Amino acid sequence: MPSIDELLPLVAEPREDLAAEYKGWLNLAETNHKAVLAKAAIAIANHGGGYIIIGMRDDRAQLVSVSRPDEIPATAQDTVNAAIQRFATPGFHCEVYVVPHPETGVFHPVIVVPGGMTEPVMSKRDCRDVIAQNRVYIRKPGPRSEEPQTGEEWRALLRRCVQNGREDMLDSIRAIVSGRVEPVSHVPNAAAELHGYAEGARRRWQELVADLPENDEARFPHGYYEMAFKLIGAEPAPTLVELRNRLQVAQRIRLTGWTTFLDMNRPEWAPYLHEDFIEAWVGRKVDRDWLRTSAHCDFWRASRDGKLYTVRGYSEDGIPNKVPAGAAIDLTMPVWRVGEGLLFASRFAETFEGVESIAIECTFTGLKDRYLTSVDGMRAMFGDRHSRTDTVTLVGQPTVQQVQDNLTEVMQALLSPLYERFDFFEAPFELFDTELNKLRGGRF
Incomplete structure (x- = not known):
């Protein structure tokens, strides 16, 4: 798992790329905001993993740290994963870290999205003007999260899934041969x-x-x-x-x-x-x-x-x-x-x-x-x-x-x-x- 120090550059020197998506403050009690988060997470998971950073405003092509409004509750890990499970299939688990901005002192949630998917992650529900049911989203230059449109975009996604599946299969074979079972991360409580x-x-x-x-x-x-x-x-x-x-x-x-x-x-x-x-x-x-x-x-x-x-x-x-x-x-x-x-x-x-x-x-x-x-x-x-x-x-x-x-x-x-x-x-x-x-x- 990454340390706070390792995640700090994402907050201190914000720069969007294919593996990092920056969002304003999201109220995950609202369905629309859940869908916004889930769409970004689906695209990043299909990209091979990355980060979603919450609480940044795009100010004339510059990302700036802003305080969380009082009416928006803190972003909890359980709430983040509940939003993803609601819209994504197959579901996946994200880790959430709270990283302080070195200048503003604002604590920004940094969501670590896993990669390694052996099949494309799809959306399973509609949310008007945000996400559509049974769609695949990927990261594209911009950066933005959209559906694959070209054969090459689809081939890149499928190649990544096939390679991940191959690695999982080889790990299983190695485990059988060596008689070991890799431990899994135990969920607290x-x-x-x-x-x-x-x-x-x-x-x-x-x-x-x-x-x-x-x-x-x-x-x-x-x-x-x-x-x-x-x-x-x-x-x-x-x-x-x-x-x-x-x-x-x-x-x-x-x-x-x-x-x-x-x-x-x-x-x-x-x-x-x-x-x-x-x-x-x-x-x-x-x-x-x-x-x-x-x-x-x-x-x-x-x-x-x-x-x-x-x-x-x-x-x-x-x-x-x-x-x-x-x-x-x-x-x-x-x-x-x-x-x-x-x-x-x-x-x-x-x-x-x-x-x-x-x-x-x-x-x-x-x-x-x-x-x-x-x-x-x-x-x-x-x-x-x-x-x-x-x-x-x-x-x-x-x-x-x-x-x-x-x-x-x-x-x-x-x-x-x-x-x-x-x-x-x-x-x-x-x-x-x-x-x-x-x-x-x-x-x-």
């Missing part, structure tokens, strides 16, 4: 916000099971695992009906027989509205309880801003004549459980605009004194590896692209701390790679 959401969803589940007998399977008496996801940067779904539609898009792909975020047709188990959430509880008792084990009493919840939560008991605790309830964890099951949840979250993310990454929080409880085993005997396990820890929480924040291209590496980084709890067991790369290939192929 995202982990804390997701943790709070998970705690609220867990309290809601506890309300639902409060009247059940203490050892009821729906209360997961031997422990449970929960997964929570937050789509960083997602533009919220406008209504709960639209949220339900997006969930159903993600639910079309079923990777296992009892899939994550299950959508049941039976009225007692079907998703329903609760406050400003969609949730489902399969632990509710009905006349026929033929599948009522801890592994089939899920509770899940989804919010319009792209957060998900689910909790489920361990299937190992309900397999007759295999292992006693509460005694073991199957070697492959965490890979399948979390892998399926993360793949669902990535499909869900594709129905939103502006998603930068997926924050994850997974918690496994009831681990103390369990041992690691292969329930079906398909994997050799030597020695008894027990957990002395009862609960472990795992966190991560991959991009959607990393989930799609480097799922094995993402999962190994996320789940290794869980396996280590079992007497320092080091889960091999092959375990994740083989089981995730089976999962994606629907071989359950």
